[in-house]
Amino acid sequence: MSLPEEDLTCPVCCDIFADPVLLSCSHSFCRGCLKHCWDTGIRECPVCRKKASKCNPPSNLALKNVCEAVLQVRRLSSVEGEDKVNCILHGEKLKLFCLIDKQPICVVCQSSKLHKTHDCSPIEEALLDCKDELALSLKSLQEKLDNLKRINMTSNTTLTCIKSQALETQKMIKNHFEQLHQILYHEELARLAAVKKEEEEKIAGMKEKIKELSAEVTCLTETIAIIQEQLKEDDMVLLKNFKDTQDRCKSIMLGSENMSRLLIDVTKHLYNLKYRVWEKLLDHVDYTPITLDPNTAHPCLILSDDLTSLHYSKQPSICPDNPERFHMSAEVVAMTALGSGSHHWVVETGSNHDWLLGVASMSVPRNMEISARPENGFWTLCFRDGDLRAMTSPPSLLTVSRTPKQVKVQLDYNKGTVSFFDATDNTLLYAFTHSFTEPLFPYFYTQSSHPLRILPERVLVTMLRQ
Structure with a gap:
């Protein structure tokens, strides 16, 4: 068990004992310190003043060994401290920091070939920079x-x-x-x-x-x-x-x-499932030209089981926060990206009085709310507050004789047109013209509990006989 340092200190010189001797009163002193005190002519203990019985007191060997061990530890600690602040190559104090090699160096190192062309800074500045x-x-x-x-x-x-x-x-x-x-x-x-x-x-x-x-x-x-x-x-x-x-x-x-x-x-697994098995039961086939992608639907949108209709719910569903999903407003896109050719689909709006229909670019952001306009990658028709608008910049109010209950969206990608028709009599409502540079998704938005439904198309099968 190690002794406290004060127990290893001579009462005379207040330093670690050097060649300690033991008096009969059990007090110890450095041999040199005791001799100096006794040279005055009074042979007594410098602490308790008890007369010494011997003129040459014996060495305190146990205390001497402990003190020498403590001094040895001090010497080793001193050497290690110097190693930390001195260059191991030149023995000089490390005063500089090489900004190229990211190492502390001495002034001799700076003059050597290894660091001669390197930028250096004072060690104090480098320490602050490195900590930062x-x-x-x-x-x-x-x-x-x-x-x-x-x-x-x-x-x-x-x-x-x-x-x-x-x-x-x-x-x-x-x-x-x-x-x-x-x-x-x-x-x-x-x-x-x-x-x-x-x-x-x-x-x-x-x-x-x-x-x-x-x-x-x-x-x-x-x-x-x-x-x-x-x-x-x-x-x-x-x-x-x-x-x-x-x-x-x-x-x-x-x-x-x-x-x-x-x-x-x-x-x-689900899109146009009945159509894909039309050869087995043609009378039961319903084919829709596009199918909604539930992994993109905002949590407040409820999609039908066959993924062909949607409506809004104030109670959001629990779904993962995946990157494909629209997070800010009640939007969803269809599964298939359209990058060429001509495509059309008919949406039954019915009693829904708050909707947007059209197409959206593949790259439109889905984690922020932006206007559904061409400069943002949207080409859409909007019905809200009883007014029908083409979402141009600014939006264009459309004059119609009646509110369309079925809207046909027609995309001709190669010609660069997105057209909207009243599907009841095929009356043109509005047409966008644009040079498309990336694939487009059929796009839907609503904040109404009344559904928007993609209508199925008739399937005609022609048998070729030889």
């Missing part, structure tokens, strides 16, 4: 860690949603196939297997994603802990380790932040 830079790195890494933790939390919600989507999709597939009875039994099994396979693939992918996120969180946490420890270290230790620490920060590559395309592709 590490603080910025720490802040950036902490933000990345917080973001990864947030993504990791939402990933579990996404995983649950994938399972829910898979179950709901399977339920809808069963409903469709029940209408087709035994003739479509084998087709039904095939569709269910496809959903199950995708579910397993998506769940496996999601679990791997969560595993990668956890690994990245661990890596970032360890790096942050190292930086925090470095900031607590001696200044010179911090500077010597600065380059390695910074290299470690820069070497961290985060690849798990992309959360796109993780959900079940519901429309792949």
Whole structure:
């Protein structure tokens, strides 16, 4: 057990004992200090004044060994302290910091070939700069860690949603196939297997994603802990380790932040399902030219089971915050991007008095609210407050004899036109002209509880006989 330093101090010189001797009164003194006191002619203990029985008191060997051990530790600590502040190559004090090699150097190092052409700064300035830079790195890494933790939390919600989507999709597939009875039994099994396979693939992918996120969180946490420890270290230790620490920060590559395309592709399994089996039951086929994509729908939009109608609900549904989804307003797009040719679809607006219909560019932002106008990548017709407007800049009020209950949207991509008709008598309502540069999605918006419905088209089958 180590003794307190005051127990190893001579009462005369107030320093660590040097060759301590022990008097009969049990007090110890340096041999030289005691001799100096006794040279005055009085042979007594300098502390308690008791007369000494011997003129040459014995050495206190145990105390001497302890004191020598303490002095040895002091000498080693002094040498280590000099090593921290002195150059290991030249023995000179480290007064400069090489801005190229990110290392503290002495004035001799600066004159050497290794650093002669390098920019340097005083060690005090460099210390402040390095601390500031590490603080910025720490802040950036902490933000990345917080973001990864947030993504990791939402990933579990996404995983649950994938399972829910898979179950709901399977339920809808069963409903469709029940209408087709035994003739479509084998087709039904095939569709269910496809959903199950995708579910397993998506769940496996999601679990791997969560595993990668956890690994990245661990890596970032360890790096942050190292930086925090470095900031607590001696200044010179911090500077010597600065380059390695910074290299470690820069070497961290985060690849798990992309959360796109993780959900079940519901429309792949459900769109125009009856049409795809028309050869088996033509009388039961309903074909719609476009199908809504539920993975893009705002949480307040309720889509029908067959993904051909939508209406607004004040009670938002619980759904993942995936990048494809519209987050700010009640919007949704169809599944298929249109990049060439001519396309049309008819939307039944019915009693809905708050809607926008048209097309939107693939690149329109989905995490902010912007006007549905051509300069923002939208070509739409709007009905609100009893007025029909073409969403030009500014919007153009349209004069019509009656409010259309069915609106036909016709896109000729190659000619660069988007036209709107009253589907009842095919009267032109408005036509946009634009040179399109990217694919377009059929676009829908509503804040009405009355549905907008994409009407099915008649299917004509021509048999070629040889």
